[in-house]
Amino acid sequence: MEDIICFYNKKKEKLYGILSYPESNSNKIGVVLLNTGLNYRVAWHRLNVKLARFLAAMGFTVLRFDTHGIGDSEGELKEGIITEHFNEIQKGYFAEDTVAAIEMIKQAKKINKIILVGLCGGALTAFFTALKVKCVEGIISIAGPVTLSSAKLREENNHLEEAALLSSYIFKMGSVKAWYKFLTGRSEYKKIGISIRASLKYLWNNIVNIELGRKITEQEHKGFLLNRDFIYAYQKYCVSQRKVLFIYADRDQATWEFNKIFRNRFIEKSNICKKFTEIHIIKNTNHIFSSEDSQKELFLLCSDWLTRITQNNA
Amino acid sequence: MEEEAFFFRNNSGRKLFAFFHSPKEQIQTNQGFVFVSPTFGEKTKTYRILVNFARLLAANGYSVLRFDFMGEGDSEGEFEETDIETRISDTKDAIKILKSKNELIKINLLGLRLGATIAGIVSDDNIINSVILWEPIIDVRAYLYDYLRGNLSNQLLVHKKIILNREQLVNKILSGEKINVDGWYVTNSLWKQATRVDIISILNRIDKPILLVKFEDDSFRQQERFEIVNKKITYISMKPEFTWNEWKYYNPFPQEIFQKTLIWVKNNLS
Structure with a gap:
């Protein structure tokens, strides 16, 4: 009915x-x-x-x-x-x-x-x-x-996607061509740096405990869009x-x-x-x-x- | 303005959802509209636009009946039971409902996308006073063929490759299988009837006021295929104010199409 x-x-x-x-x-x-x-x-x-x-x-x-x-x-x-x-x-x-x-x-x-x-x-x-x-x-x-x-937030800060990039860089570590580019100054060092920093922040966020019922501060999770x-x-x-x-x-x-x-x-x-x-x-x-x-x-x-x-x- | 939502039965006994917008008595004209909705996900994405335009018409003295086809919206039935003929039949049933609200009312149709195509077909009927077509689908077969793209995208998502291309999907439809596109089904009867739709020749022969609104960047470039010679047709082309595909900007009250259509209504319906 x-x-x-x-x-x-x-x-x-x-x-x-x-x-x-x-x-x-x-x-x-x-x-x-x-x-x-x-x-x-x-x-x-x-x-x-x-x-x-x-x-x-x-x-x-x-x-x-x-x-x-x-x-x-x-x-x-x-x-x-x-x-x-x-x-x-x-x-x-x-x-x-x-x-x-x-x-x-x-x-x-x-x-x-x-x-x-x-x-x-x-x-x-x-x-x-x-x-x-x-x-x-x-x-x-x-x-x-x-x-x-x-979309505005995602454009400003998206550590999650930056961190995800690290896996592609790690994958490239097996490539001679990638190492050659890295050692001859032709890699995207800034992007690699951002990706490592975002990954470390991601790992840290997963280690630190947030007490139950406490609202996470904006600073604590900035960039992860949580x-x-x-x-x-x-x-x-x-x-x-x-x-x-x-x-x-x-x-x-x-x-x-x-x-x-x-x-x-x-x-x-x-x-x-x-x-x-x-x-x-x-x-x-x-x-x-x-x-x-x-x-x-x-x-x-x-x-x-x-x-x-x-x-x-x- | 008064509003009433109710169910009515179509000629196959299914309950269809309807919504009646009635103007205030002081401004009420003898003109009424039946709105004919788009189909698939296009209906959901444009639903509020048709609600808002119905309210605008009612505020200007016109009665409006909106309804859901069988198998769509809140109506009974499954989507895969429906085709072009069931939609035509449901529209005629909705017209009877509007007429039952007021016997003296003159019936006009307003349709959007496939709803406009259906409205165009039904407008051949003598009972129809005028018809407004917002972005009608002229080549329904091409529309369905393009729509099958959604099935391909899902194959890529799930299987990471295309297992059946569009031609193979069409062959399956022709052999009687239903094809799932974003949760909707393209069936054999819908496909076969789509290939027979010839909206241009209907629009060319009907002798009543027609408003045809097209958005300029239509991917099907339908205007190139238009061979409309009917002098009763007012053709308006405008920049797209809303979309029925990818929703990036929400515009529930598109000003230009509303205003131009309302002016046409006031000038042509008396």
């Missing part, structure tokens, strides 16, 4: 959404699917529509909605460079609208348990929202970026003993960055974060999970995890 619903956010803007729910035997668990960047409620190739209908058939009540200025909802987002909009979303721009959506689904369907499922930028919105709303019992974060998208607001929200969320499932696609830049600068440092090294976090990487697929097989795997992972954590919390 599907109903069109509308509700208001804090600024009194009317937001539109679609509620998918089982005809009978609802398990009284609400799932809110969150927007990917500036896409409207259906998401890439209707992934949210397919996921909502799949979960509704499993007994969940699922809401997907347009945040303000997106899709059919009221409000307006300014025109501008898309990555700067992404940057704002990655810092929690749509969290308040999501709080309103949770209130709506709770009231409309008499539901008290909420799970947030977000794709890409929506994954980050989930963490920022969960800090505001206690009834969020779990988060499924799908292909969420751990770095900021701002989304400090998201990390803070993720850690606080884990401290509140709520569970999260990270799902990534193996052929995705977001996954590479997650593994490179987030996973070891902020999950593996923290007992509490590790305890409440599960990670699953889907093979042979891209950021938008375009293949049919990857979608099936994604949907099953979501429904299994949702069933598991809601049964455990019952």
Whole structure:
């Protein structure tokens, strides 16, 4: 069953959404699917529509909605460079609208348990929202970026890419031609120097521990584009003993960055974060999970995890 | 201005999502529009532009009905069940819905990309008063052929090489297989019907006001293939204000296309 619903956010803007729910035997668990960047409620190739209908058939009540200025909802987002909009979303721009959506689904369907499922930028919105709303019992974060998208920031500082260059220089160490160039003053010494410095900084960042719940300073992570607001929200969320499932696609830049600068440092090294976090990487697929097989795997992972954590919390 | 979102059933019984923008009674004209959306990912990337233009038209006294084709947006059905004919049929069903809102209303169509092509085809119907085509796809087969590039990119990403080139993909489509492009499917019926679309001859024979808007740097250079002799067509060429492909700049309210189209509407629809 599907109903069109509308509700208001804090600024009194009317937001539109679609509620998918089982005809009978609802398990009284609400799932809110969150927007990917500036896409409207259906998401890439209707992934949210397919996921909502799949979960509704499993007994969940699922809401997907347009945040303000997106899709059919009221409000307006300014025109501008898309990555700067992404940057704002990655810092929690749509969290308040999501709080309103949770209130709506709770009231409309008499539901008290909420799970947030977000794709890409929506994954980050989930963490920022969960800090505001206690009834969020779990988060499924799908292909969420751990770095900021701002093109301006990336142009100014990108130690991660600089550090990645070092491996190509190391590879060249086996080449006589490369050594000849190096010894005869024809190598890019400045670039090599930057790459070594960035790599050392990267290693140092992975050694130094950040106390749980302390926001990383800009200086501490300058150049690595790490989304400090998201990390803070993720850690606080884990401290509140709520569970999260990270799902990534193996052929995705977001996954590479997650593994490179987030996973070891902020999950593996923290007992509490590790305890409440599960990670699953889907093979042979891209950021938008375009293949049919990857979608099936994604949907099953979501429904299994949702069933598991809601049964455990019952 | 009042807005109402609802579902209606198309002629195959599927629930289609619709959104009706109704102007304030004091300024209401007897003209109404049915918006016909693009397809694939182009729909998502241009959705807000059509929402904003619908609101602008409603603020100027025109009723607007937007809807999702079967298998797209919030409508029922799977994308791979759809083709050119289902889209034509859904558009005709949407027209009936707008007519049911107000029997005296004159029906106009506005389409974008493949939606413009569909609007052009449907505009042959006597019930249609005028048609606005934003960046119509003239050669639908060439459009689909180009679109298959997305499948090649994904092959490179996953397998690090091209396993099937475009000709081989086309052969697979012709033999009845569906081909996944960015999560959407190009099917045999969509492909076959695409090759039969002849929008130019339809536009040349219809006797009603037509506005055709083209962006100057269109990669298909469709204007070169235009052989339009119909004097009822107003042709406007302009610099691209928004895109439906790679999203680098977000412009939900493109001023020039909105203003020029609104002026044309006011001058031509009475």
